[in-house]
Amino acid sequence: MSFLAIAKSRYTTKKYNSNEKISEEQIEQLKEILRLSPSSINSQPWKFVFVSEEATKQKLASISYFNEPKINAASHLVVFYAINDIPKFEAQIKQHLPEGAVAYYNQFLKPLSEAEIKSWFQHQVYLSLGFFLAACASLDIDSTPMEGINIEEYQKALPLDAYKPLFAVAIGYRDKEDANQPSVKPKSRLHPETVIQSIG
Secondary structure, eight states: OOHHHHHHHOOBOSOBOTTOOOOHHHHHHHHHHHHTOOOGGGOOOEEEEEEOOHHHHHHHHTTSGGGHHHHHHSSEEEEEEEEOOHHHHHHHHHHHSOHHHHHHIIIIITTSOHHHHHHHHHHHHHHHHHHHHHHHHHTTOEEEEEOOSOHHHHHHHSOOTTEEEEEEEEEEOBOTTOTTSTTTSOOOOOOHHHHOOOOO
8 A cells, every 4th residue: 555545544543443452563564663763863852661561451441531542442552752850861962863963963952941841852753653553554553642631640650760651652553344444534624825835
């Protein structure tokens, strides 16, 4: 399937088939794809937690507001974290990145406020989200990106030292009766001339 066809067919799943689980082979592929996600200066200020164990998944579902039914029925929940410790990040890039990338950080990012630096970290994690959603669709896996989670409670439920949860993605296979799928509810997007401009 072409990438354009994937873009036309993928959608935010609202109802999952709780009886259908993603194979371990495909989960391993998704983990590797996330590891290979792009980030500015190859900064990789993230961690990703895959949850399939039912008790933990249900606990997270209960602190995910209106997303609870989706998480409970989905095969897995993936929680995306951004690093929240600037000295730890600086030590990481000093150890793993070339001098030019570290110099870029020191010149353009390090002088910013703590809030601005952490916002930059979080922007990188959102890049991985887009990569991940496309990867899921390429594997015929349905997905639901969710900012509607209780961040503080997620931090307590799945604490990662020096990292902060940002959002989660439920993944699995749609219920055949899901009313949000494109075959039932056609995609609605702005017209090309509204969002695309060409120069030259």
